[in-house]
Amino acid sequence: MSEKAVGTAEGEAARAAARSAPWTARSAVVWEALRELLAELGGGDRHDGGPLRIVDAGGGTGGAAVPLAALGHEVTVVEPSPDSLAALERRAADGGVRVRGLQGDTRDLASLLPAGDADLVLVHNVLEYVDDPRAALTDVAAAMAPGGAVSVLAANASAAALHRVLQGGVAEAHRMLQDPQGRWGEADPMPRRFTADGLVALAAAAGLEGPRVRGVGVFSDLLPGRAYDSGTVQEEELTALEREASARPELAGIATQLHVVAHRPG
Numbered sequence: 001m002s003e004k005a006v007g008t009a010e011g012e013a014a015r016a017a018a019r020s021a022p023w024t025a026r027s028a029v030v031w032e033a034l035r036e037l038l039a040e041l042g043g044g045d046r047h048d049g050g051p052l053r054i055v056d057a058g059g060g061t062g063g064a065a066v067p068l069a070a071l072g073h074e075v076t077v078v079e080p081s082p083d084s085l086a087a088l089e090r091r092a093a094d095g096g097v098r099v100r101g102l103q104g105d106t107r108d109l110a111s112l113l114p115a116g117d118a119d120l121v122l123v124h125n126v127l128e129y130v131d132d133p134r135a136a137l138t139d140v141a142a143a144m145a146p147g148g149a150v151s152v153l154a155a156n157a158s159a160a161a162l163h164r165v166l167q168g169g170v171a172e173a174h175r176m177l178q179d180p181q182g183r184w185g186e187a188d189p190m191p192r193r194f195t196a197d198g199l200v201a202l203a204a205a206a207g208l209e210g211p212r213v214r215g216v217g218v219f220s221d222l223l224p225g226r227a228y229d230s231g232t233v234q235e236e237e238l239t240a241l242e243r244e245a246s247a248r249p250e251l252a253g254i255a256t257q258l259h260v261v262a263h264r265p266g
Contacts, residue, residue: 024235024238024239025217025220025235025238025239025241025242026216026217026220026242026256026257028239028242028243029214029216029239029242029243029246029259030124030153030216030259031067032243033151033214033246033259033261034064034068034151037120037149037151037261038052038071038073038120040149041119041120041147041148041149051072051073051074052073052074052119052120053073053074053076053117053118053119053120053145054068054073054074054075054076054118054119054120054121054122055075055076055077055078055109055113055118055120055121055122055143056068056075056076056077056078056121056122056124057078057105057106057109057121057122057123057126057140058078058079058080058105058106058123058124058125058126059077059078059079059088059122059124060077060079060081060084060087060088061084061087061088061091062077062087062088062091062092062099064122064124065077065088065092065099066088066091066092066095066097066099069092069095069097069098069099070095070096070097075099075100076099076100076101076102076113077099077100077101077102078102078103078104078105078106078108078109078112078113079101079102079103079104080103080104080105082103085101085103088101089101105130106123106126106130106135106136106137106139106140107135107136107139109139109140109142109143110139110142110143113143115142115143116142116143116144116145116146117143117145118143118144118145118148119144119145119148119149120144120148120149120150120151121140121143121144121148121149121150121151122150122151122153123136123137123140123150123151123152123153124151124152124153125153125154125155126154127152127154127192127194127199127202128154128155128190128191128192128193128194129191129192133192133194133202134202134205134206137150137152137202137203137205137206137208138205138206138207140206141206141207141208141264144264145264146264146265146266147263147264147265147266148263148264149261149262149263149264150203150208150261150262150263150264151259151260151261152199152203152258152259152260152261152262153216153257153258153259153260154193154194154199154257154258154260155182155190155192155193155194155256155257155258156193156194156195156196156215156252156253156254156255156256156257156258157176157177157182157193157194157195157198158177158195158253158254159217159221159253159254159255159256159257160176160182160184160190160193160256161173161174161176161177161182162254163221163222163256164176164184166222169184172184172185176193181193182194182195194258195258196213196252196253196258196260199211199213199258199260200213200260203260203262207264207265208262208263208264209262209263209264209265210262210263211260211261211262212260212261212262213249213252213258213259213260214246214247214252214255214258214259214260215245215246215248215251215252215253215254215255215257215258215259216242216246216255216256216257216258216259217242217255217256217257218241218242218245218246218251218252218254218255218256219238219241219242219245220238220242220256221256222254223238246259
């Protein structure tokens with residue numbers, strides 16, 4: 001992109017689209033994994049292809065819930081913010097779907113939902129912020145039906161250290177690797193990050209089995225900003241690369257986020 005184009009509305013739009021490319025690639029990888037999981041769960045004896053009962057714990061304004069409802073599933077969002085729930089209601093109305101919104105957090109699942117009823121629970125970008133991740137995932141497991149699944153998406157401590165050192169923060173990266181919470185210091189805005197082994201251990205402690213780990217955002221955050229600004233990075237190519245990388249366990253360690261799917265014993 002030329003310097004002349006940067007100040008124009010068209011140039012700004014191009015820059016915004018380029019900056020969103022990593023998130024587009026990441027979300028595509030997550031959605032492909034979710035679609036596979038939905039097909040797996042929907043083909044079971046309990047539903048035989050019918051709608052699934054899905055809970056999005058900490059689902060915010062419905063970025064995942066509304067598309068899932070549009071696929072015909074029964075979706076409930078449990079979210080502590082009333083403002084987010086209001087935005088969820090508007091988004092669902094705009095999308096022509098029904099999504100139930102309940103105010104609460106993971107510790108409230110037992111009082112808000114029937115035990116052992118959810119076919120799938122999403123816990124995306126939540127465990128970083130809860131007081132007790134193990135208790136949160138245990139509460140989630142109790143809400144799941146036998147044979148049901150949980151989809152956990154969380155920040156990767158190892159990748160965060162890599163990104164920090166690439167920015168020149170050698171000492172901070174070292175602290176992140178040593179810190180049990182994966183933080184570089186008191187000023188770190190992220191309360192907690194995880195390793196793949198840590199998330200697998202949390203799933204096991206919650207009584208879940210068969211965890212599968214994928215990396216999300218393996219290469220997209222390693223690309224320099226100028227690669228997006230120059231237009232040399234194509235969204236389709238980046239998405240294809242991220243799709244391939246997510247299927248390779250050896251690359252999960254450098255992925256910005258870790259996606260773990262585990263099941264409640266059936």
